[in-house]
Every structure is written in structure tokens, then in C-alpha cells.
Amino acid sequence: MSLTPEQQAEIDELRSSPTPTLRVVSDGIEKHLYKAIPVLDHGFVRVIDYMGDDAAICQAARVSYGKGTKSVQNDEGLIRYLMRHWHSTPFEMCEIKLHVKLPVFVARQWIRHRTANVNEYSARYSILDREFYIPAPEHINAQSVVNNQGRGEVLSPEQTAQVLEVLKADSARCYDNYQNMIDEDGIGLARELARMNLPANIYTQWYWKVDLHNLLHFLRLRADAHAQYEIRVYADAICQVVADWAPAAYKAFEDYRMGAVTMSAQMMVALRLMLKGEEVTAESTGMSAREWREFQDMIS
Known part of the structure; x- marks a missing residue:
């Protein structure tokens, strides 16, 4: 992980000068404030600010739904009820602002989640650092033969070495040309x-502010085992933060989103028939081969 001396000085100063506040404070996330969680070879995630906690979710829910929540006796039970029944607005009462350093190709995946506020480091005004994501050998895989957007088996040591050589050489050459083009003594x-010549594995940075409802949606997709490794590790780091920030909400999220499955009507029919001891096939239920394979994964 690479923090600039200026960034480290800012972190040290902010953490050494706490200020009293009357607003809600989450002790769990306070320990994360400003600290950088390392991700990949040069990246990080750090919490800049936050608003709300588990109690804020319950407070909003009771205002919004009034008598409809009186049967729920405690905050954790209420949060689990809200998560189970797909309520969203109470979770939107919590917000978090993150400083993220990430490769450009990961940023382009990330930015598809359009429910956040983003301010990215600008290469129009500033010069990007000479830092590139170079994957570890165990993360250099062949194209999957069953999933057009996924990875297959790890490449052989010889092929891996070849890929690493190309990545390092191309990254260095592109940056050398970039530096020469912007240099006043050069071009x-x-x-x-000049930035158009830089590769997609160069690092960028941004501030990313999002409410908890939309953050959990991001994590449901990007912390999933099927997500691309390079964005999944960022999601995993953010999961650590959310688990400390709003533990009841995160536990409900684990139980009802991450640890749950969604079945189609055809899948439910097939499951009921199987429970009755009847033989079921993809053809008899009208499922496609892929849907049938996913169904088998769910129940195995």
C-alpha cells in the first residue's frame, strides 16, 4: 500500500485531534476513521466521515412506519424485519464517505453503481503517480470456458511469467511516454x-459517499464469490468497516442477502416436487441449462 507523506501526515493530524460532538457516534467505526486499509498492491480504503448507526435506522423506521413496527420489541429484531421485507429508506438514513485508491479498470467497474456521490482525482490538473496494479501469480488465470465474464484455471508458471513481463514492460513504457509528453523539457x-496513453492498471483515487442501503447493494454484488477478484477485495475491506459501523444491520444483511438465495417460480415448483420424492429434470420444469445448473448449486 502506498500513502503519500502528505496523506499520512493528514491521517496522523486528524487522529491526534478528536473533537467533541452531540451527534450520534458509532464506537465501532470510530476506530476506522482516517486509517487506510490496504487493498491489492498499492490500493487502500479509508473512512473519511459517516452519519448514523443501527439506532438511526430504527429511529427512521419508527417515524416512517409508526404502528406497523410496534410488534417488534427490540432494535435488532426491527432491523432484521426491515431487511427481510426489503424496506430501504430506513437504511438510507446512514451514510459513509470513503477515500479509495484503486486501479482505473476497477474504478470503471465500480462507477457502474450510480447511486453514490463521487469526486475523482483529475489527471487533467494533476500528474498521476507511477503506480500500477500487477496481479500476484496466483491471480493470473485463463478465460473461463463456462462463463464469458469470468476466470478459469490459473495459467502455467511459464505463461504467468510471460504475462507479468508484458504487464510490467507495457506499464513502464506507457508511463515513460506519458512523462516525456507532459515534461516541459520534453514535448x-x-x-x-497525455493521460489517454496510460494503461487501465494505473492507480486513481476518489472520494465515494453513499448511503447504507445502496452500499449494501454494492456489497451484495461485489463481495460475492462470483465478482471479479480485484473489486471483490475492496468490497471485503468495506464489509469489515460496515460490520463495525452498524453490526445489527450487517448481520441481517449477511443472513438475508449474502447468505440467502432467490429462487424463480420454476425453481420453487421443482423444489416442491423433489421434496415429494418426484423426479425432476430441467426439461420438465422449463429451466434453461444454466438456470438448472444454478438451481443444483443452490440445493447441493
């Missing part, structure tokens, strides 16, 4: 033009 090209 003197505008930074906004």
Missing part, C-alpha cells in the same frame, strides 16, 4: 491529452 503536451 510539453497538455495533461488532459
Whole structure:
């Protein structure tokens, strides 16, 4: 992980000067404030600010739904009820602002979640650092033969070495050309033009602010075992933070989202027939081969 001296100085200063507040404070997330959680080879995630906690979710729910929540006797039970029945607005009462350093190709995946506020480091005004994501050998895989957007088996040591050599050489060459183009003693090209030559594995940074409801949706997709490894490790790091920030909400999220499955009507029919001891096939239920395979994974 690479923090600049200026960033580390900022973290040290902020953590050494706590200020009293009358607003809700989550002790769990306070320990994460400003600290950088390492991700990949040069990346990190750090909490800049937050609002609300488990209690804020319950407070909002009781205002919103009034008598409808009186049968729920405690905050944890209420949160689990809200999560189980797909209520969203109470979870939107909590927000978090993260500082993330990540490769550009991961950022392009991440930004597809359009329910957050983002401010990214601008290569129009500033010069990007000479830092590139180079995967570890165990994460260099062949194309999957069953999933067009996934990875298959790890490449052989010889192939892996070849890939690493290409990645390192191309990254260095692109940055050398970038530096020469923007150098006043070189070409003197505008930074906004020179950046187009940089590879997608160079690191960028942004501030990302999102409410808890939309953050959990992001985590449900990106912390899933099927997500691309390079974004999944960021999601895993954020999961650590959320588990400390709003533990009851995160536990409900684990139980009703991450640890649960969603079945189609055809799947439910097939499951009921199987429980009755009847033989069921993909053809008899009208499922496609892929859906049948997913169904088998769910019940195995």
C-alpha cells in the first residue's frame, strides 16, 4: 500500500485531534476513521466521515412506519424485519464517505453503481503517480470456458511469467511516454491529452459517499464469490468497516442477502416436487441449462 507523506501526515493530524460532538457516534467505526486499509498492491480504503448507526435506522423506521413496527420489541429484531421485507429508506438514513485508491479498470467497474456521490482525482490538473496494479501469480488465470465474464484455471508458471513481463514492460513504457509528453523539457503536451496513453492498471483515487442501503447493494454484488477478484477485495475491506459501523444491520444483511438465495417460480415448483420424492429434470420444469445448473448449486 502506498500513502503519500502528505496523506499520512493528514491521517496522523486528524487522529491526534478528536473533537467533541452531540451527534450520534458509532464506537465501532470510530476506530476506522482516517486509517487506510490496504487493498491489492498499492490500493487502500479509508473512512473519511459517516452519519448514523443501527439506532438511526430504527429511529427512521419508527417515524416512517409508526404502528406497523410496534410488534417488534427490540432494535435488532426491527432491523432484521426491515431487511427481510426489503424496506430501504430506513437504511438510507446512514451514510459513509470513503477515500479509495484503486486501479482505473476497477474504478470503471465500480462507477457502474450510480447511486453514490463521487469526486475523482483529475489527471487533467494533476500528474498521476507511477503506480500500477500487477496481479500476484496466483491471480493470473485463463478465460473461463463456462462463463464469458469470468476466470478459469490459473495459467502455467511459464505463461504467468510471460504475462507479468508484458504487464510490467507495457506499464513502464506507457508511463515513460506519458512523462516525456507532459515534461516541459520534453514535448510539453497538455495533461488532459497525455493521460489517454496510460494503461487501465494505473492507480486513481476518489472520494465515494453513499448511503447504507445502496452500499449494501454494492456489497451484495461485489463481495460475492462470483465478482471479479480485484473489486471483490475492496468490497471485503468495506464489509469489515460496515460490520463495525452498524453490526445489527450487517448481520441481517449477511443472513438475508449474502447468505440467502432467490429462487424463480420454476425453481420453487421443482423444489416442491423433489421434496415429494418426484423426479425432476430441467426439461420438465422449463429451466434453461444454466438456470438448472444454478438451481443444483443452490440445493447441493
